[in-house]
Amino acid sequence: MKPGNADPADRSDDIAQLRQHLDMPDLNYQDISMLVGVQQALQRWPLLGESCRSSAQDGLLMPAPKGEAVLP
Amino acid sequence: MTSLALHGVRGGLGRSALLAALGYALQGVGERVLLIDLCPDNLLGLHFNLPLEAREGWALAEREGRPYTDAVYEVLDGLCLMPFGNAPGDALHPAADAATWAARQVELAEHFDWLLFDVPQLPAATAGHCVETDVQVLVAEAEMASHLLLGRRPIERYDLLLINRYDPASRLQSDLLMVWRDLFRDRLPLQVVHRDEAFLEALACKAPLGHYAPQSLACRDVQSLAVRCLTRRQS
Numbered sequence: 001m002k003p004g005n006a007d008p009a010d011r012s013d014d015i016a017q018l019r020q021h022l023d024m025p026d027l028n029y030q031d032i033s034m035l036v037g038v039q040q041a042l043q044r045w046p047l048l049g050e051s052c053r054s055s056a057q058d059g060l061l062m063p064a065p066k067g068e069a070v071l072p
Numbered sequence: 073m074t075s076l077a078l079h080g081v082r083g084g085l086g087r088s089a090l091l092a093a094l095g096y097a098l099q100g101v102g103e104r105v106l107l108i109d110l111c112p113d114n115l116l117g118l119h120f121n122l123p124l125e126a127r128e129g130w131a132l133a134e135r136e137g138r139p140y141t142d143a144v145y146e147v148l149d150g151l152c153l154m155p156f157g158n159a160p161g162d163a164l165h166p167a168a169d170a171a172t173w174a175a176r177q178v179e180l181a182e183h184f185d186w187l188l189f190d191v192p193q194l195p196a197a198t199a200g201h202c203v204e205t206d207v208q209v210l211v212a213e214a215e216m217a218s219h220l221l222l223g224r225r226p227i228e229r230y231d232l233l234l235i236n237r238y239d240p241a242s243r244l245q246s247d248l249l250m251v252w253r254d255l256f257r258d259r260l261p262l263q264v265v266h267r268d269e270a271f272l273e274a275l276a277c278k279a280p281l282g283h284y285a286p287q288s289l290a291c292r293d294v295q296s297l298a299v300r301c302l303t304r305r306q307s
Binding site for chain 1: 220254
């Protein structure tokens, strides 16, 4: 892509341009800070983490803990 | 005419107070609103200064063989209320089913822009609702019981997840809100109504929130909800 030749309507969509440039049309925008925050929340509240693991929702899965079955 | 109901993931989420506040907010922007109480508890009218002993309602009228429309009160210009009703001695049970209310919605359509239904809490496993509406709002609180029960709901059935009594100072609540935003991203929009003592005080004063505390934070939240509802308004 040559600088200055892009359609003006596309210029504001940096993610779309990056996706095109990297030839990764399936790349979805991810809010990294939110993903980190979600992972921390799932670890902070054990029942929340357990429910989200078992719900098998996209983007919320986290590795199962290594077999402790004792109270926190 | 557009019909709307607030459904709870569980009981005790303040849905009647929310519905009363939403009706008042919609009337405030010039909409013609009818609030319909489908709960045998018959509490919705108390948000609009009906006497505690008032017995008239659509279910009572139905039982006595009168038209259900006998029980319509005009609270304000453009804001009407149809209580469930109460019978001395024994409890009334709703006889009207979803098909009946579908036909009644058609009858009422020319008189109102909005029909807002206060629906009883049904078990999550119950198939269908006691009334089908154009807009289905699911109400929850940012706490674990709501979270677990949300997982058992077919969320594709709903248009909005309304998080009531939200306290941003609570670590657990802010965490849950963040998780829900991620979990329901692109599937179910979220709207927050903050925890506000004004909601409780409004019922104690027999008034809807917007009348009792128009400057309150929760009132502004409900006004935002009303604006969102207007985007779903049907002609």
